[in-house]
Amino acid sequence: MPTLIQLQEEYGAKGFTVIGIAMDDEGAETVKPFVETRRFEVQGAKRAMNYPVYLGTQDMAEKFGVKEEYPSSFLISRDGRQVKRIVGPVYHPSLSKAIKGLL
């Protein structure tokens, strides 16, 4: 999540956004306090989540081809095509490079 916050900070103004999908069984009760109160250390500073977080469902995940692999991320280009799938933690340098190539 610190990486996602950092990417949103770096490229948010250039036409990039992160969409967080919380696959939490307890839904809004758990997600809301987590998003609003949790702070993450990003480059030495405590930061709140700066991107939208939605509640996920299994159907939604399956539309993306996600069954049980969490975390999973999908990079979507400006024209609405999925160009990269990442299963596991995201890595800033490689993702940053990919985003720059799409912006």
Place this chain on the structure above:
Amino acid sequence: MVRLAVSVTPLAPFLASSVRGLASRPRFFRRDWSRRSGDSFDTPIPASRGKDSCLDKLSVIGGEVPAFKGEETKLGARNLRILILLASALLLSAAWVKRDSLGWPSWDSDEKMCSEVDIDLPAPQAVFRDYGGNWSKLEEYKGQVVLVNFRPPGVLPAKSKCPLSFSCRKSTGRKDSR
């Protein structure tokens, strides 16, 4: 790490020879532990110690101190090995500093611990609901570069849910896993 191993492999014979060279030091520096503290140089030396032993040569009182030509050669070889070892270390250090351009993973990164695959598929028609009850569509983000990230917030990924066991062990070991 595989790339690191491949890069270092050609240097292995040099490193090994250098280490061997340091291990087998010239006899000039070896101590003869068989000589007791009470022994004088007049004490006869057993033949088993060898004719070329340094102590044997020194025990000849009044005799000529033998030259150490052989030892000088060994010292030269030793210096050469140390030089190779230092050069290898310098090379590895330089490569480590430039590891990003070489494609090596950085020390504190999670790179290559999980899969990253290039695909070319249309984004699905997805509708999202936030915790406030507001709905939005993925289509609304068209024209932007979007990263959709699926994960349970506040819950570290379960080991059984990740297809790559090594990466999961690593990611679950961190409090704020990315």
